[in-house]
Amino acid sequence: MNAVVVDGVWKFYGDYPALRNISLHAPPGGCLALIGRNGAGKTTLLRTIAGFSRLGKGSVAIFGDSPRESATRRSMGFIGHGISVYDELSALENLTLYGRLYQLPDPQGAALQWLERTGLDRVKNGLVREFSRGMRQRLAVARAFLHGPRVLILDEPFTALDDRAIALLQTLLRDALREGKTIVMSTHQLREALELATHVALLNRGQVAFHGPRTPEMAADPGWVYARYGEG
Protein backbone atom coordinates (compact mmCIF):
# COMPACT_ATOMS: atom_id res chain seq x y z
CA MET A 1 0.00 0.00 0.00
CA ASN A 2 1.25 3.48 -0.87
CA ALA A 3 1.69 5.89 2.00
CA VAL A 4 0.08 8.79 0.15
CA VAL A 5 -2.36 8.38 -2.73
CA VAL A 6 -3.88 11.31 -4.60
CA ASP A 7 -6.51 10.10 -7.05
CA GLY A 8 -8.17 12.33 -9.64
CA VAL A 9 -8.17 15.42 -7.46
CA TRP A 10 -9.75 18.65 -8.63
CA LYS A 11 -9.82 21.79 -6.53
CA PHE A 12 -11.75 24.89 -7.56
CA TYR A 13 -11.46 28.47 -6.31
CA GLY A 14 -14.76 29.80 -7.59
CA ASP A 15 -14.81 28.66 -11.21
CA TYR A 16 -11.03 28.50 -11.47
CA PRO A 17 -9.60 24.97 -11.29
CA ALA A 18 -6.43 25.27 -9.20
CA LEU A 19 -5.87 21.49 -9.39
CA ARG A 20 -6.94 19.53 -12.48
CA ASN A 21 -7.32 15.78 -12.20
CA ILE A 22 -4.16 15.25 -10.13
CA SER A 23 -3.17 11.64 -9.53
CA LEU A 24 0.09 10.68 -7.87
CA HIS A 25 1.42 8.60 -5.00
CA ALA A 26 4.31 8.31 -2.58
CA PRO A 27 5.50 4.88 -1.41
CA PRO A 28 6.23 4.20 2.27
CA GLY A 29 9.76 5.33 3.11
CA GLY A 30 9.91 7.42 -0.07
CA CYS A 31 10.35 11.11 -0.62
CA LEU A 32 8.17 12.75 -3.26
CA ALA A 33 9.44 16.17 -4.39
CA LEU A 34 6.72 18.37 -5.86
CA ILE A 35 8.26 20.93 -8.15
CA GLY A 36 6.82 23.57 -10.43
CA ARG A 37 6.73 27.30 -11.04
CA ASN A 38 4.94 29.70 -8.69
CA GLY A 39 1.19 29.24 -9.05
CA ALA A 40 1.49 25.69 -10.38
CA GLY A 41 -0.65 24.40 -7.48
CA LYS A 42 1.99 22.90 -5.18
CA THR A 43 0.75 24.57 -2.00
CA THR A 44 -2.91 23.88 -2.85
CA LEU A 45 -2.07 20.22 -3.44
CA LEU A 46 -0.13 19.91 -0.18
CA ARG A 47 -2.93 21.59 1.77
CA THR A 48 -5.37 19.16 0.16
CA ILE A 49 -3.17 16.18 1.07
CA ALA A 50 -2.89 17.49 4.64
CA GLY A 51 -6.68 17.79 4.87
CA PHE A 52 -6.77 21.59 5.34
CA SER A 53 -8.65 22.13 2.14
CA ARG A 54 -11.81 20.43 0.89
CA LEU A 55 -11.61 18.61 -2.46
CA GLY A 56 -13.68 19.53 -5.48
CA LYS A 57 -13.50 15.98 -6.89
CA GLY A 58 -11.29 12.94 -6.32
CA SER A 59 -9.80 11.50 -3.17
CA VAL A 60 -6.73 11.64 -0.96
CA ALA A 61 -5.64 8.76 1.24
CA ILE A 62 -2.85 8.54 3.80
CA PHE A 63 -2.14 4.87 4.46
CA GLY A 64 -5.62 4.15 3.10
CA ASP A 65 -7.50 6.60 5.33
CA SER A 66 -8.85 10.12 4.88
CA PRO A 67 -6.47 12.88 6.05
CA ARG A 68 -9.26 14.23 8.30
CA GLU A 69 -9.37 10.99 10.34
CA SER A 70 -8.02 11.56 13.83
CA ALA A 71 -5.57 8.64 13.57
CA THR A 72 -4.28 9.94 10.23
CA ARG A 73 -3.75 13.42 11.64
CA ARG A 74 -1.75 11.91 14.48
CA SER A 75 0.56 10.30 11.93
CA MET A 76 1.16 13.49 9.91
CA GLY A 77 3.64 16.31 10.43
CA PHE A 78 3.21 19.54 8.49
CA ILE A 79 5.49 22.49 7.84
CA GLY A 80 3.76 25.24 5.88
CA HIS A 81 4.79 28.76 4.95
CA GLY A 82 4.34 29.95 8.54
CA ILE A 83 6.19 28.58 11.55
CA SER A 84 2.93 27.69 13.36
CA VAL A 85 4.15 28.61 16.82
CA TYR A 86 2.78 31.30 19.12
CA ASP A 87 4.82 34.46 19.63
CA GLU A 88 3.34 35.08 23.11
CA LEU A 89 4.38 31.67 24.44
CA SER A 90 7.84 30.36 25.28
CA ALA A 91 9.52 27.69 23.16
CA LEU A 92 8.83 25.08 25.84
CA GLU A 93 5.19 26.16 26.25
CA ASN A 94 4.68 25.97 22.48
CA LEU A 95 6.06 22.46 22.10
CA THR A 96 4.33 21.25 25.27
CA LEU A 97 1.03 22.59 23.90
CA TYR A 98 1.50 20.65 20.66
CA GLY A 99 2.57 17.59 22.64
CA ARG A 100 -0.75 17.78 24.50
CA LEU A 101 -2.72 18.29 21.30
CA TYR A 102 -1.08 15.13 19.88
CA GLN A 103 -1.78 13.33 23.19
CA LEU A 104 1.85 12.36 23.78
CA PRO A 105 2.35 10.45 27.06
CA ASP A 106 4.92 12.99 28.31
CA PRO A 107 4.40 16.25 26.38
CA GLN A 108 6.93 18.26 28.38
CA GLY A 109 9.57 15.52 28.18
CA ALA A 110 9.15 15.29 24.40
CA ALA A 111 9.29 19.08 24.16
CA LEU A 112 12.55 19.23 26.14
CA GLN A 113 14.06 16.46 24.03
CA TRP A 114 13.27 18.29 20.77
CA LEU A 115 14.45 21.62 22.13
CA GLU A 116 17.78 19.97 22.89
CA ARG A 117 17.89 18.30 19.47
CA THR A 118 17.27 21.60 17.69
CA GLY A 119 19.75 23.52 19.89
CA LEU A 120 17.07 25.61 21.61
CA ASP A 121 17.33 24.12 25.10
CA ARG A 122 19.17 27.15 26.46
CA VAL A 123 16.34 29.48 25.47
CA LYS A 124 13.50 27.10 26.28
CA ASN A 125 11.77 29.64 28.55
CA GLY A 126 12.28 32.59 26.21
CA LEU A 127 9.23 33.98 24.45
CA VAL A 128 9.17 33.16 20.73
CA ARG A 129 8.62 36.85 19.86
CA GLU A 130 12.14 37.51 21.19
CA PHE A 131 13.71 34.78 19.00
CA SER A 132 15.79 35.38 15.92
CA ARG A 133 14.43 34.15 12.58
CA GLY A 134 16.71 31.12 12.57
CA MET A 135 15.65 30.11 16.08
CA ARG A 136 11.99 30.41 15.14
CA GLN A 137 12.54 28.19 12.12
CA ARG A 138 14.28 25.54 14.18
CA LEU A 139 11.37 25.63 16.62
CA ALA A 140 8.98 25.12 13.67
CA VAL A 141 10.98 22.05 12.65
CA ALA A 142 10.84 20.73 16.22
CA ARG A 143 7.05 21.25 16.24
CA ALA A 144 6.56 19.24 13.06
CA PHE A 145 8.71 16.33 14.25
CA LEU A 146 7.65 16.37 17.92
CA HIS A 147 5.03 13.61 17.73
CA GLY A 148 7.05 11.24 15.52
CA PRO A 149 4.90 11.47 12.39
CA ARG A 150 4.96 8.66 9.78
CA VAL A 151 4.24 11.09 6.94
CA LEU A 152 5.84 14.52 6.65
CA ILE A 153 4.17 17.11 4.44
CA LEU A 154 6.49 20.01 3.86
CA ASP A 155 5.68 23.14 1.86
CA GLU A 156 8.92 24.72 0.70
CA PRO A 157 10.74 23.70 3.88
CA PHE A 158 14.11 25.11 2.85
CA THR A 159 12.82 28.56 1.87
CA ALA A 160 14.11 31.36 4.11
CA LEU A 161 16.02 28.95 6.35
CA ASP A 162 19.45 29.95 7.57
CA ASP A 163 22.43 27.61 7.04
CA ARG A 164 22.10 26.00 10.44
CA ALA A 165 18.40 25.34 10.00
CA ILE A 166 18.95 23.90 6.50
CA ALA A 167 21.62 21.54 7.86
CA LEU A 168 19.36 20.53 10.76
CA LEU A 169 16.37 19.93 8.51
CA GLN A 170 18.39 17.89 6.01
CA THR A 171 19.74 15.71 8.82
CA LEU A 172 16.27 15.19 10.26
CA LEU A 173 14.80 14.38 6.85
CA ARG A 174 17.57 11.86 6.09
CA ASP A 175 17.00 10.26 9.50
CA ALA A 176 13.27 10.18 8.81
CA LEU A 177 13.77 8.39 5.48
CA ARG A 178 16.16 5.95 7.13
CA GLU A 179 13.44 5.19 9.69
CA GLY A 180 10.98 4.44 6.87
CA LYS A 181 8.96 7.63 7.11
CA THR A 182 7.37 9.15 4.02
CA ILE A 183 8.01 12.70 2.89
CA VAL A 184 6.01 14.79 0.46
CA MET A 185 7.54 18.20 -0.09
CA SER A 186 7.20 21.09 -2.46
CA THR A 187 10.29 23.11 -3.18
CA HIS A 188 12.07 25.56 -5.42
CA GLN A 189 15.45 24.47 -3.99
CA LEU A 190 15.89 21.66 -6.48
CA ARG A 191 19.42 20.70 -5.46
CA GLU A 192 18.50 20.12 -1.78
CA ALA A 193 15.24 18.42 -2.70
CA LEU A 194 16.63 16.10 -5.36
CA GLU A 195 19.35 14.92 -2.98
CA LEU A 196 16.60 13.48 -0.79
CA ALA A 197 13.88 12.65 -3.32
CA THR A 198 13.09 9.13 -4.44
CA HIS A 199 10.23 10.36 -6.66
CA VAL A 200 9.56 13.62 -8.45
CA ALA A 201 6.32 15.22 -9.63
CA LEU A 202 6.32 18.30 -11.81
CA LEU A 203 3.16 20.42 -11.66
CA ASN A 204 2.22 22.79 -14.42
CA ARG A 205 -0.87 25.02 -14.12
CA GLY A 206 -2.61 22.60 -11.78
CA GLN A 207 -1.80 19.48 -13.77
CA VAL A 208 0.84 16.76 -13.41
CA ALA A 209 3.36 17.25 -16.21
CA PHE A 210 5.64 14.46 -14.94
CA HIS A 211 5.51 11.91 -12.13
CA GLY A 212 8.06 9.17 -11.64
CA PRO A 213 11.17 7.99 -9.84
CA ARG A 214 14.07 10.38 -9.52
CA THR A 215 16.66 9.48 -12.15
CA PRO A 216 20.44 10.01 -12.11
CA GLU A 217 19.98 12.75 -14.75
CA MET A 218 17.76 14.69 -12.34
CA ALA A 219 20.25 14.38 -9.49
CA ALA A 220 23.13 15.46 -11.74
CA ASP A 221 21.26 18.41 -13.25
CA PRO A 222 18.41 19.80 -11.13
CA GLY A 223 17.07 21.77 -14.13
CA TRP A 224 16.72 18.60 -16.25
CA VAL A 225 13.10 17.90 -15.34
CA TYR A 226 12.02 21.43 -16.28
CA ALA A 227 13.98 21.21 -19.53
CA ARG A 228 12.53 17.79 -20.42
CA TYR A 229 8.93 18.09 -19.20
CA GLY A 230 8.57 21.76 -18.29
CA GLU A 231 6.21 24.46 -19.47
CA GLY A 232 8.57 25.76 -22.13
Place this chain on the structure above:
Amino acid sequence: MVKDLRAELRTKEAVNASLSFALVVLVLFSFAFDPDEDTMRLMSGGLLWIVFAFAGALLLNRSFARELPNDCLDALISAPVPGSALLLGKALANFLLVLTVELIALPLFGIFYNVRWTSQIGELMLVVLLATWAMTITGTMFSALTVNIRLREVMLPILNFPILIPALLAAMRLTSDLVAGQPITADTNTWLKLLIGFNLMYTTVSLVLVEVVLVS
Protein backbone atom coordinates in the same frame (compact mmCIF):
# COMPACT_ATOMS: atom_id res chain seq x y z
CA MET B 1 -8.24 27.35 26.66
CA VAL B 2 -5.17 27.77 28.87
CA LYS B 3 -3.07 28.75 25.85
CA ASP B 4 -5.54 31.47 24.83
CA LEU B 5 -5.78 32.83 28.37
CA ARG B 6 -2.00 32.77 28.82
CA ALA B 7 -1.42 34.54 25.50
CA GLU B 8 -4.04 37.17 26.31
CA LEU B 9 -2.74 37.76 29.83
CA ARG B 10 0.76 38.34 28.41
CA THR B 11 -0.32 40.89 25.81
CA LYS B 12 -3.61 42.12 27.36
CA GLU B 13 -4.38 43.58 23.93
CA ALA B 14 -7.99 42.50 23.61
CA VAL B 15 -8.93 42.79 27.30
CA ASN B 16 -7.55 46.34 27.56
CA ALA B 17 -9.35 47.41 24.38
CA SER B 18 -12.60 45.80 25.48
CA LEU B 19 -12.49 47.22 29.00
CA SER B 20 -11.56 50.71 27.79
CA PHE B 21 -14.41 50.63 25.28
CA ALA B 22 -16.92 49.55 27.96
CA LEU B 23 -15.82 52.32 30.33
CA VAL B 24 -15.88 55.02 27.64
CA VAL B 25 -19.40 54.09 26.55
CA LEU B 26 -20.65 54.00 30.14
CA VAL B 27 -19.14 57.42 30.84
CA LEU B 28 -20.42 58.94 27.58
CA PHE B 29 -23.95 57.66 28.20
CA SER B 30 -23.94 59.08 31.73
CA PHE B 31 -23.00 62.53 30.34
CA ALA B 32 -25.34 62.32 27.37
CA PHE B 33 -28.58 61.38 29.15
CA ASP B 34 -28.21 62.14 32.86
CA PRO B 35 -31.23 59.87 33.55
CA ASP B 36 -33.33 60.01 36.72
CA GLU B 37 -33.87 56.95 38.91
CA ASP B 38 -37.03 55.71 37.19
CA THR B 39 -35.61 56.12 33.68
CA MET B 40 -32.47 54.33 34.78
CA ARG B 41 -34.50 51.36 36.00
CA LEU B 42 -36.07 51.09 32.57
CA MET B 43 -32.92 51.42 30.53
CA SER B 44 -30.31 49.73 32.74
CA GLY B 45 -30.68 46.32 31.10
CA GLY B 46 -30.53 47.71 27.57
CA LEU B 47 -27.56 49.96 28.33
CA LEU B 48 -25.56 47.25 30.09
CA TRP B 49 -26.08 44.58 27.44
CA ILE B 50 -25.35 46.92 24.55
CA VAL B 51 -22.08 47.81 26.27
CA PHE B 52 -21.32 44.16 27.05
CA ALA B 53 -22.17 43.03 23.51
CA PHE B 54 -19.94 45.57 21.77
CA ALA B 55 -17.11 45.22 24.28
CA GLY B 56 -17.41 41.44 23.95
CA ALA B 57 -17.22 41.68 20.15
CA LEU B 58 -13.78 43.26 20.49
CA LEU B 59 -12.62 40.23 22.48
CA LEU B 60 -14.35 37.65 20.30
CA ASN B 61 -12.85 39.10 17.13
CA ARG B 62 -9.42 38.11 18.41
CA SER B 63 -10.41 34.53 19.19
CA PHE B 64 -9.53 32.73 15.94
CA ALA B 65 -7.68 35.74 14.51
CA ARG B 66 -5.03 35.00 17.16
CA GLU B 67 -4.23 31.84 15.19
CA LEU B 68 -3.46 33.70 11.96
CA PRO B 69 0.05 35.06 12.64
CA ASN B 70 2.60 32.34 11.79
CA ASP B 71 -0.21 30.18 10.33
CA CYS B 72 -0.97 28.60 13.70
CA LEU B 73 -4.50 27.74 12.54
CA ASP B 74 -3.04 25.16 10.11
CA ALA B 75 -1.20 23.45 12.94
CA LEU B 76 -4.35 23.44 15.09
CA ILE B 77 -6.46 21.97 12.29
CA SER B 78 -3.86 19.30 11.57
CA ALA B 79 -3.70 18.20 15.22
CA PRO B 80 -5.75 15.08 16.07
CA VAL B 81 -8.23 17.08 18.12
CA PRO B 82 -11.91 17.36 17.16
CA GLY B 83 -13.00 20.79 15.98
CA SER B 84 -15.64 20.76 18.71
CA ALA B 85 -12.89 20.52 21.37
CA LEU B 86 -11.04 23.47 19.81
CA LEU B 87 -14.23 25.53 19.71
CA LEU B 88 -15.16 24.65 23.27
CA GLY B 89 -11.67 25.54 24.55
CA LYS B 90 -11.73 28.87 22.79
CA ALA B 91 -15.31 29.61 23.86
CA LEU B 92 -14.43 28.92 27.52
CA ALA B 93 -11.39 31.21 27.33
CA ASN B 94 -13.54 33.92 25.72
CA PHE B 95 -16.26 33.39 28.32
CA LEU B 96 -13.80 34.05 31.15
CA LEU B 97 -12.33 37.12 29.44
CA VAL B 98 -15.73 38.65 28.59
CA LEU B 99 -16.99 37.87 32.09
CA THR B 100 -13.97 39.64 33.59
CA VAL B 101 -14.73 42.79 31.59
CA GLU B 102 -18.41 42.62 32.60
CA LEU B 103 -17.63 42.13 36.29
CA ILE B 104 -15.35 45.19 36.25
CA ALA B 105 -17.86 47.28 34.26
CA LEU B 106 -20.86 46.37 36.42
CA PRO B 107 -19.76 48.15 39.66
CA LEU B 108 -18.63 51.15 37.60
CA PHE B 109 -22.10 51.26 36.04
CA GLY B 110 -23.51 51.39 39.58
CA ILE B 111 -21.23 54.31 40.48
CA PHE B 112 -21.70 56.36 37.28
CA TYR B 113 -25.49 55.99 37.29
CA ASN B 114 -26.01 55.94 41.05
CA VAL B 115 -27.81 52.57 40.89
CA ARG B 116 -27.92 49.94 43.63
CA TRP B 117 -27.62 46.90 41.39
CA THR B 118 -26.76 44.35 44.10
CA SER B 119 -30.16 43.74 45.67
CA GLN B 120 -30.81 40.65 43.48
CA ILE B 121 -27.17 39.82 42.87
CA GLY B 122 -27.57 36.01 42.80
CA GLU B 123 -30.18 36.04 40.05
CA LEU B 124 -28.39 38.87 38.24
CA MET B 125 -25.19 36.80 38.14
CA LEU B 126 -27.14 33.84 36.77
CA VAL B 127 -28.46 36.03 33.94
CA VAL B 128 -24.99 37.48 33.32
CA LEU B 129 -23.47 33.98 33.13
CA LEU B 130 -26.15 32.65 30.76
CA ALA B 131 -26.17 35.67 28.44
CA THR B 132 -22.37 35.84 28.40
CA TRP B 133 -22.20 32.19 27.33
CA ALA B 134 -24.76 32.94 24.60
CA MET B 135 -22.54 35.77 23.34
CA THR B 136 -19.33 33.78 23.53
CA ILE B 137 -20.45 30.51 21.94
CA THR B 138 -22.04 32.23 18.92
CA GLY B 139 -19.25 34.83 18.79
CA THR B 140 -16.52 32.17 18.85
CA MET B 141 -18.29 30.23 16.12
CA PHE B 142 -18.57 33.33 13.93
CA SER B 143 -14.95 34.15 14.73
CA ALA B 144 -14.04 30.78 13.19
CA LEU B 145 -16.32 31.46 10.23
CA THR B 146 -14.89 34.92 9.52
CA VAL B 147 -11.24 34.24 10.37
CA ASN B 148 -10.11 34.26 6.74
CA ILE B 149 -12.21 37.27 5.72
CA ARG B 150 -10.36 40.56 5.38
CA LEU B 151 -13.14 42.61 7.03
CA ARG B 152 -13.67 40.13 9.87
CA GLU B 153 -13.76 42.88 12.56
CA VAL B 154 -16.86 44.28 10.87
CA MET B 155 -18.34 40.98 9.76
CA LEU B 156 -18.40 39.34 13.19
CA PRO B 157 -20.82 41.84 14.81
CA ILE B 158 -22.89 42.02 11.60
CA LEU B 159 -23.36 38.24 11.63
CA ASN B 160 -23.45 37.67 15.37
CA PHE B 161 -25.75 40.38 16.68
CA PRO B 162 -28.85 39.43 14.64
CA ILE B 163 -28.50 35.84 15.83
CA LEU B 164 -28.09 37.11 19.39
CA ILE B 165 -31.27 39.22 19.42
CA PRO B 166 -33.42 36.70 21.39
CA ALA B 167 -30.70 36.16 24.00
CA LEU B 168 -29.91 39.86 24.32
CA LEU B 169 -33.61 40.71 24.57
CA ALA B 170 -34.04 38.19 27.36
CA ALA B 171 -30.92 39.42 29.17
CA MET B 172 -32.02 43.07 28.86
CA ARG B 173 -35.52 42.43 30.21
CA LEU B 174 -34.29 40.31 33.11
CA THR B 175 -31.42 42.67 33.96
CA SER B 176 -33.68 45.73 34.04
CA ASP B 177 -35.98 44.01 36.54
CA LEU B 178 -33.16 42.62 38.68
CA VAL B 179 -31.25 45.93 38.83
CA ALA B 180 -34.54 47.54 39.92
CA GLY B 181 -34.68 45.04 42.77
CA GLN B 182 -37.46 42.85 41.38
CA PRO B 183 -36.74 39.10 41.51
CA ILE B 184 -37.51 36.75 38.66
CA THR B 185 -41.22 35.90 38.76
CA ALA B 186 -43.39 33.39 36.93
CA ASP B 187 -43.98 36.05 34.27
CA THR B 188 -40.33 36.86 33.67
CA ASN B 189 -39.25 33.23 34.05
CA THR B 190 -40.08 32.76 30.35
CA TRP B 191 -37.12 35.02 29.46
CA LEU B 192 -34.84 32.88 31.60
CA LYS B 193 -36.07 29.75 29.84
CA LEU B 194 -35.49 31.45 26.50
CA LEU B 195 -31.90 32.20 27.51
CA ILE B 196 -31.30 28.59 28.58
CA GLY B 197 -32.91 27.24 25.40
CA PHE B 198 -30.85 29.59 23.24
CA ASN B 199 -27.65 28.37 24.89
CA LEU B 200 -28.53 24.70 24.49
CA MET B 201 -29.49 25.12 20.84
CA TYR B 202 -26.57 27.27 19.70
CA THR B 203 -23.97 25.35 21.71
CA THR B 204 -25.11 22.11 20.07
CA VAL B 205 -25.30 23.60 16.56
CA SER B 206 -21.87 25.24 16.93
CA LEU B 207 -20.18 22.06 18.17
CA VAL B 208 -21.68 20.06 15.30
CA LEU B 209 -20.86 22.57 12.54
CA VAL B 210 -17.41 23.82 13.55
CA GLU B 211 -15.48 21.04 11.77
CA VAL B 212 -17.13 22.02 8.48
CA VAL B 213 -16.35 25.68 9.11
CA LEU B 214 -12.67 25.11 9.91
CA VAL B 215 -11.83 23.08 6.78
CA SER B 216 -12.51 25.38 3.83
